[in-house]
Amino acid sequence: MMTSTAYDIDLDRNPANFQPLTPLTFLERAAAVFPDHTAIIHGPLRRTYAEFYARSRRLASALAKHGISRGDTVAALLPNTPAMLECHYGVPMTGGVLNTLNTRLDAAIIAFSLDHGEAKVLIADREFSKTVKAALALCKVKPLVIDYDDPVYDGPGERLGSIEYEDFLVTGDQDYAWAMPADEWDAITLNYTSGTTGDPKGVVYHHRGASLLATSNVVTCGMAKHPVYLWTLPMFHCNGWCFPWSISILAGTHVCLRQVRAKAMFDALADHGVTHLCGAPIVMSTLVHAPEEERRHFSQTVSFFTAAAPPPEAILAAMKQAGFEVVHLYGLTETYGPSVVNDWQRDWDALSGPEQAALKARQGVRYPALEALDVLDPETMQPVPRDGETMGEVMFRGNVVMKGYLKNPKATQAAFAGGWFHSGDLGVRYADGYVQLKDRSKDIIISGGENISSIEVEDALYKHPAVQAAAVVAKPDEKWGETPCAFIEFKPGRSATEAEIIAWCREHLAAFKCPRTVVFAEIPKTSTGKIQKFRLRETARGL
CATH class of the missing domain: 3.30.300.30 (ANL, C-terminal domain)
Known part of the structure; x- marks a missing residue:
């Protein structure tokens, strides 16, 4: 039992000295300090931080009028568009929980997600109307369907809902007095895993973890004021690794991208001065193998953050030559996206290309917001030797680990057995503490x-x-x-x-x-x- 000291007496929490952590305040501050700075670029659209904040509040107000409150799920089936960014603020401003749905999934999985999450509202892009129509016919819930008819999109698709997104926003108040979460442990988002071995599991994030991971992204990625961030990573994936919230911290500019294509990426790099982007190795491959007629010159060095498989040496060399600085990250849906970084040591710059590539292939060390990262024997729960050879399971512990799996206590308990989150990834740890993945346990x-x-x-x-x-x-x-x-x-x-x-x-x-x-x-x-x-x-x- 903890002994009470003088520092525990008459020094209680109160509204003046304690507020729940939440990423929602990042947008409020950016709009107050930099109201006229460009927050969002989408095709010909330019939207300031004052407008971004006002529209997010309108969305929150309109949802609240529809009855959305603490713990209600609002699903979004959207590409990387301004509406998706507004959902990341507007939905939790009501106390609701945002469930971003993978736009590539089939109707059966979408229907399962809507039912399991008990979605009360579905905001869906017209491009995905065929899947949405089939999913709505399969699911038991009957959410309010709001169509998003993106002016940038001119392809096929129909409106299915009772109201279009812009018309829905008109019903809201841009001065809506949104509320901070009652508790920073309150859920902010719901993310479904891929479901490759059965039904997807619903990973629940809280306001505290979202705030900490978003802030840690800024520190880890070395972002300066007003970064220009290109959306090559889907926002439905781990809430875009929390970058929809990170960029507001520094009043940066979001450059939206509906489709990841080489020409569109090079145009954004050259025209908007993009400084940062994220993505799987396939995005790097798309850039370095782009035909000459689709390439554009850009003068700035661009930070590219990649996860999943370690980048091949040839891709790393080609990216560097093209003006990109590649940083290797690692994490899972259950850890808010990346929470491990290959933190580069300056003396490694003197090494040869192959030696640098070998070091870059390591997943690395914990983010500042992650309290513990280790490679343990899953049977004994003891650390494996730091010899770079003995394999164990990579495990996490800290404030940027999920609350758990929605309505799945058995899976939650298994994931947290022994007081650590079990990643299912097999890896080794080196003498310097860096972790390297060797395989998924099922892939060995x-x-x-x-x-x-x-x-x-x-x-x-x-x-x-x-x-x-x-x-x-x-x-x-x-x-x-x-x-x-x-x-x-x-x-x-x-x-x-x-x-x-x-x-x-x-x-x-x-x-x-x-x-x-x-x-x-x-x-x-x-x-x-x-x-x-x-x-x-x-x-x-x-x-």
Whole structure:
């Protein structure tokens, strides 16, 4: 029991000295201090911070008039548009919970998410009306459907709702007196995991974690005042890694992007002076392999933050030459997106290219907002030796770990067993404390009793001059139990034979780690650029 001291007497919390942490105040401050600074660019649209704040309050007011209050779910099926940014503020200003839905999912999963989250409102972009119509026919809930008819979009789609987004905002008050959360532990957003092994799990974020991760992004990314942030990362993915809130801290400019295409990215870099962007390695690949006629010159150095698989050495070199400084991040939906960073040491600058690439491939160390990161033996819950070889499970502990899984106490308890969040990722820890992933626990290949890291094999494949994308999964084998099976996409105009690929691997890996089978085909990816290994495992089993 904690002993009381003089510092505990007559020094209680009160409204003057304690307010719940929330990212909502970031926009309020930006609008007060920099009302005329450009907050949002979307095609020809320019919107100031005063307008951004006023519209977010209008949205909150209109939702409140519709009955949305603390704990009510408002779902949004939107691309990276101004409306999606407004939802990140307007919905929680009512006490409601924002559920951003993956725009690439099918109607059945959208319907499941709407039902499980008990959505009372659905704000949906006209582009996705076919999926929305099918989802609404499947789900049990009957949300108010608000159509978003983006002027930048001129493709097919129909209005399904009873009101359009702009008309809905007109019913709200731009001076709406929104309320701080009663408790910083209150839910702010709901994010569904991919559901590749069953129904998706609903990851719940709180105001405290969103505020801390958003602030930590600014520190970790070394952002100066008024950054220009290009939305190449979907805002539906971990709430855009909390950057919808981060950018308001420094009164930066959001450059919205409906589709991630090379020409649109280069135009934004050249025309708007973009300073920061995030994305999976596929976004880097799109940039460095863009045809010459789609490229534009830009003079500024651009910080590119990437997660998922470590960037291949060739991609890192090409990005640097093109004017990008790549920073490797790591995290999960359950940790508000990235909460681990490959913090670069200055003396590493003197190392050779391959040595730097090896260091950049490590996921790194904890964010300032994360209290603990370690690699533990999941059976004993003890740290593995810091030898860069002994594998364990990467685990997290801190204020930027989710509240838990909505309506799923069994999964929540399993995820938090032993007082740590279990990531399901296998990794090693080096003597300097940096963590490196070796595989997802379900992706490790066990061949003849030996563990083979699919990431290690993929790294060797990416070094081949003809390989643009590579993924390695386990293929059942009567003799060895499992053997590595490689799926490969070639760079435009390049090719290689299966024998050449295997011979290349033998030059870079121990023989037992080399693929026994190579498949040349387009590799299936999620909407956020992650390779769908579960589909590749199904293909490998059928070979």
